[in-house]
Amino acid sequence: MNIGNCPRCGRLYALNLRELCGDCQKEIEQEYTRCAEYLREEKGATIHQVSDATGVSSKQITRFIREGRISLLDAPNMAYPCELCGVLIRENSMCNPCRNRLTKEIREATTHSTKDTNQNRSHEATYKAVDRYR
Numbered sequence: 001m002n003i004g005n006c007p008r009c010g011r012l013y014a015l016n017l018r019e020l021c022g023d024c025q026k027e028i029e030q031e032y033t034r035c036a037e038y039l040r041e042e043k044g045a046t047i048h049q050v051s052d053a054t055g056v057s058s059k060q061i062t063r064f065i066r067e068g069r070i071s072l073l074d075a076p077n078m079a080y081p082c083e084l085c086g087v088l089i090r091e092n093s094m095c096n097p098c099r100n101r102l103t104k105e106i107r108e109a110t111t112h113s114t115k116d117t118n119q120n121r122s123h124e125a126t127y128k129a130v131d132r133y134r
Ligand SMILES: [Zn+2]
Pocket: 006, 007, 008, 009, 010, 011, 020, 021, 022, 023, 024, 025
């Protein structure tokens, strides 16, 4: 059995597929229920209003949205922060300016790699970084 520190509360726990200890999993389920119930009542709420009313951090709410557990289709005023600059968005994981900038950086990296093969390693890092943002 593998033992590790829970990334959320820092306690030691037996590692599992969900990457959180049992207590935190339960807490997150409760947080999700609170958010979902609040949004059922207050369809026009923003992420900050949900966070204030439920005590759930906007970061965690963002995670629920990304996981598809909270649907933005029913919540016209809900949005979550861009992963890079924090501007509020409703689709993808980052805003358009950040995506354009990243696309440009990838294009430049690709152009350089045809000239200089020594730089390949750093381009791989760029691709990995991009993968994270999908
Ligand atoms: Zn925990």
